[in-house]
Amino acid sequence: MMDKFEKLKNIFPAARKDVSLRDYCTFRIGGVADYFLEVENSDELEKVILFCSKNDIKTYVIGAGSNLLISDMGFKGLIVVYRRKYGDIKITENSFELIGEDVFKIELDASFLLADVVSQFLSLGFSGFEWAAGIPGTLGGAINGNAGAFGSSISDNIYEVDVLKIGKEEVKKNRYKKVACKFVYRSSVFKTSSDYIILSGTFILRKKDKKIMKDEVNNILKKRIGKYPIGFSAGSVFKNYEKEVDKKLFKKYPELKEYTEKGVIPAGYLIEKCNLKGTRIGDAQISPDHANFIINLGKAKSDSVLKLIFLIKKTVKEKFGILIKEEVKYLG
Ligand SMILES: Cc1cc2nc3c(=O)[nH]c(=O)nc-3n(C[C@H](O)[C@H](O)[C@H](O)COP(=O)(O)OP(=O)(O)OC[C@H]3O[C@@H](n4cnc5c(N)ncnc54)[C@H](O)[C@@H]3O)c2cc1C
Structure with a gap:
């Protein structure tokens, strides 16, 4: 009979066993995960979460690992890394939906890196993420912890969030309007339990002069260089x-x-x-x-x-x- 890992590997050939987690977090600390898988799209993420739920494999989803302290004891189950490589996304004018005078809506995958989102919004002149310049991490991690800086945070621009909710019997796809996300300073309903897997976020943005945005982003980056240790x-x-x-x-x-x-x-x-x-x-x-x-x-x-x-x-x-x-x- 196939063991749990063989079953997993059968469906997700990229799955690995006994992977050190220290290479997957910015702290460079952490033990070994029993099972490990990197996924880049939400269909695959959903599929693996469903599979693990049915096969009684404990899962934990991480993004860029930039807000995590991982135990040296590692993780008994499957670590799923949900993030894109830097430069791997393309946002265009067509990605936005006009919903009011000069107000736009856009849905972005949780695997996107904040750095990519900031630079692509800047090149298109859509304002709302300038504060995130220089912050490592994915949108999923940022929504989970309501990341922010210099008086702004990701919840300021959130419209709704799509999640998978892992229940005892089933995994359900849900859409959470902003109020249901219970955002507070550096927390949300998603941070208080690992049963929520964030698939995407929908954000409200406004058009802004690119030169003004560029100056703001540069100012923020300058402030960060002096403020945060290497x-x-x-x-x-x-x-x-x-x-x-x-x-x-x-x-x-x-x-x-x-x-x-x-x-x-x-x-x-x-x-x-x-x-x-x-x-x-x-x-x-x-x-x-x-x-x-x-x-x-x-x-x-x-x-x-x-x-x-x-x-x-x-x-x-x-x-x-x-x-x-x-x-x-x-x-x-
Ligand atoms: C040098 C440095 C500077 C930083 N500066 C700031 C700052 O100015 N402001 C700030 O707010 N933060 C800052 N951070 C912290 C961090 O970058 C952010 O919190 C970031 O948004 C975390 O994203 P991540 O993808 O790395 O999350 P991870 O560290 O991978 O995960 C953090 C939590 O989010 C959960 N998570 C991740 N992805 C998902 C998902 N798709 N679904 C469900 N849960 C998920 C994980 O399970 C975990 O519980 C800084 C970190 C570093 C190293």
Whole structure:
């Protein structure tokens, strides 16, 4: 009798066994996946998810792996990588539907890289994704975590999202209107469970002068170069803090008052004030340049990163009385 992998390989010849996941995430950390498959179109994605559901194979879909900390223990099941190669998509004027005065709608596959979307929208003069310049990752990952930067986020332009919902008995295709996606700062209904597979997103965009857009994108890229450290990481480890802090702290930390008035306290500020920049466990280090980044200096273990995350949460809690929460998703 064929085992599970042989059955999988029979239908999806590109499926592989015992694949190291460290090469599939920007942290370059992670153990081995029992089974592994890269897919590039939604039909194949749907087919493999259905197959695994029927054959009792646990699945987890990743995009570019730029917001993930993967356990050194790896994954017992099938990792599906859903992303296109850079430069592999072509968006044209015909891809857009005019739905109002100067307002357009476009459906994009979740496998598209943000970098491709930004550059193609720019060359066609459709505005709405300029904030995403310089952010690694796919649309699927960005919708899942409601990615954003400089005061904008992907949910600003979302109209609806097409997903596969994995249930106990069946896999169903659903269309979620924006309100049903429950987008909040760096989260959505999709982030809270791995039962949602994002197939595509439909976005509302407006036409804009290309020269103005180009200047905006260049400004954002310039800001990012100075702001974010170089090295293997998964971007910001923690979400910024949006609730109240004890006002007694304002005397010692006047910046806290300013941040509170603006409604957002950067996690990096809190970690920096705990004097944790540069702290190292094994090959994992809190970046000396940006306190909300943990860098893999070479051979960091997932455990070392988790220990740093624990240390940060504990120290920030002791000093400021608040609990900061992870933005990075842990797969383990
Ligand atoms: C240097 C650096 C800078 C960054 N800067 C920013 C920033 O400014 N703003 C920001 O918001 N983020 C930033 N990030 C984080 C990251 O790039 C984004 O969150 C990105 O959108 C994640 O996309 P991904 O394809 O890499 O997702 P992955 O890391 O592959 O996955 C993240 C989560 O999304 C899920 N997922 C992925 N694809 C799908 C799908 N099709 N269906 C269902 N679930 C899916 C995965 O299961 C996982 O839970 C940065 C990361 C790095 C390394």
